[in-house]
Amino acid sequence: MRRGPCATGAWCAINLDRMRCRWVTSIAEVLAPVTCAACGVPGTPLCPRCLAALAAPGWPRCDGCGCPQPLPVGRCPECRPSLARARQAAAYEAVAAAVMRGLKDRGRRDLAVPLARLVVARCPPPPPGAALVPVPLGPRRLRERGYNQSDLLARELAGRWGAVTAAGMLARVREEPPQRGAGRTARARQASGAFATTWRGNLPEEVWLVDDVITTGATLGACAAALRRAGVRRVCAVAVARAMRP
Ligand SMILES: [Zn+2]
Numbered sequence: 001m002r003r004g005p006c007a008t009g010a011w012c013a014i015n016l017d018r019m020r021c022r023w024v025t026s027i028a029e030v031l032a033p034v035t036c037a038a039c040g041v042p043g044t045p046l047c048p049r050c051l052a053a054l055a056a057p058g059w060p061r062c063d064g065c066g067c068p069q070p071l072p073v074g075r076c077p078e079c080r081p082s083l084a085r086a087r088q089a090a091a092y093e094a095v096a097a098a099v100m101r102g103l104k105d106r107g108r109r110d111l112a113v114p115l116a117r118l119v120v121a122r123c124p125p126p127p128p129g130a131a132l133v134p135v136p137l138g139p140r141r142l143r144e145r146g147y148n149q150s151d152l153l154a155r156e157l158a159g160r161w162g163a164v165t166a167a168g169m170l171a172r173v174r175e176e177p178p179q180r181g182a183g184r185t186a187r188a189r190q191a192s193g194a195f196a197t198t199w200r201g202n203l204p205e206e207v208w209l210v211d212d213v214i215t216t217g218a219t220l221g222a223c224a225a226a227l228r229r230a231g232v233r234r235v236c237a238v239a240v241a242r243a244m245r246p
């Protein structure tokens, strides 16, 4: 057996062919130090500087959707009627977009812990008895990604808030292409009727939907409508970030 650098440049004791060299590369990737998903600084999935850059939504806020509005009380005209209340830890800006790309597109499951911590620090907890329900992915997206980022967040939040999760309460029954770049009306049309309840057990009085990012609220509105049709009396939502209206 020769020892030395293999075809991919990694030093190893089994440099017989490229196949084995790929193994060495894969192991090196697993052992690679964790880096900040937004700026690449090593040592943490989300460094203190980038965490501080995730700015909370401004004040005063709408009682319903939690977005900044001129009036100190009342609901804004953009609120989804099916959602009793929505809260988000941060405004969806450049750093939040980079972090969410990591969580959704780059396999950075390790972001669920610091992001759940941020939500718990900035959003009020659900009342006792409320169930956390992650916004479901369709089977195709779930297969491609290997995990549902909202499910990871819901589990982390449930642990910190002492709440229960009920991921099986809602299913995506119609899978549409990704909504990125779609307008408000197009998103509402795509989301309408895309979710159904599949729950056989007792329904909780209150459900808190968990999502990573709220863009127009169309997906959450459709989820809430399905839960309300099934008999849930009050549906709220909590997310890490939300695109704020100008
Ligand atoms: Zn950073």
Ligand SMILES: [Zn+2]
Residues within 6 Å of the ligand: 062, 063, 064, 065, 066, 067, 075, 076, 077, 078, 079
């Ligand atoms: Zn509102």
